[in-house]
Amino acid sequence: MTLWQRNNCETSMYHLDCFLFGRVITVIIKHKKRKFILAMTTHNESRFSLFIATLSLLFLTGCTSNQAIFPPTTTSMTSFVLINKSKQAYTVFTAIPGEKEREVRSKISKRKSVFLVEWAEFSHEKDVYLSSNILKNEYQDSHAIDGILQLLERAPGVPFGLTWNGGIAYTYNDYQHAQKTYKRYRSNPADYERTRNRDPRADPVNPAWHLGPLLGW
Numbered sequence: 001m002t003l004w005q006r007n008n009c010e011t012s013m014y015h016l017d018c019f020l021f022g023r024v025i026t027v028i029i030k031h032k033k034r035k036f037i038l039a040m041t042t043h044n045e046s047r048f049s050l051f052i053a054t055l056s057l058l059f060l061t062g063c064t065s066n067q068a069i070f071p072p073t074t075t076s077m078t079s080f081v082l083i084n085k086s087k088q089a090y091t092v093f094t095a096i097p098g099e100k101e102r103e104v105r106s107k108i109s110k111r112k113s114v115f116l117v118e119w120a121e122f123s124h125e126k127d128v129y130l131s132s133n134i135l136k137n138e139y140q141d142s143h144a145i146d147g148i149l150q151l152l153e154r155a156p157g158v159p160f161g162l163t164w165n166g167g168i169a170y171t172y173n174d175y176q177h178a179q180k181t182y183k184r185y186r187s188n189p190a191d192y193e194r195t196r197n198r199d200p201r202a203d204p205v206n207p208a209w210h211l212g213p214l215l216g217w
C-alpha cells in the first residue's frame with residue numbers, strides 16, 4: 001500500500017479530499033461554507049480499500065440518504081468487543097474478529113480500563129455495556145445504542161465512541177468536543193444546561209450526524 005496518497009473529487013454539491021498516510025485516512029469534505037473532517041485507521045487493507053471506494057462513490061453520486069458507508073452484512077466477522085473506558089467523557093468500542101483475540105488480549109493485559117467482551121454477551125447486555133456509560137442522555141430518541149450495535153456488527157476494527165451525554169463520536173473532532181462539554185458539565189451543571197447550544201447543526205456528536213451516512217438510517 002502506498003505510504004502517502006491524495007485523491008480528490010468534486011460534484012455540484014461537494015468537494016472531497018482524501019489524504020492517505022500509511023493506514024490512516026483523513027477525509028475533508030467541503031459543502032458550501034462548511035467543512036467536515038473524518039479520520040480513520042484500520043489494520044485490514046481490504047476493508048480499508050473498501051472504505052475509500054464506498055466513501056468516494058457516495059459523494060460522486062450526490063451522497064443520497066439511503067446509502068451507507070457500512071452496509072448491512074449477513075456474515076459479520078465480529079466475535080468480541082474491545083471496550084476502552086480510559087476517558088470519562090466517552091467510552092470507545094471496537095469490534096474484534098475471533099482470529100485477533102489472542103493478539104488483542106496480549107496488548108491490553110496490563111491496561112485495567114481496557115477489556116474484551118464476547119459479542120454474544122455484549123449485544124444481549126447493552127444496558128450494562130452501553131447505556132450505563134451515559135451520564136446524562138441528551139438524545140433520548142436518537143437510537144444511539146442500537147446504532148452502536150449495528151456499527152460494531154458491520155465494521156470490525158473501526159472504533160466508535162459513546163459520549164457521556166449519549167452522543168456518538170467517530171472523528172477526532174467528535175472526541176475533542178465530548179471532552180470539552182464533559183468538562184463544562186462537571187465544572188458547573190447548571191451553567192452548562194443554561195448555555196449549551198441546542199441547535200443540532202452545531203452539535204457534532206448528535207447521533208443523527210453519524211447514523212445517517214454510516215448506516216443509511
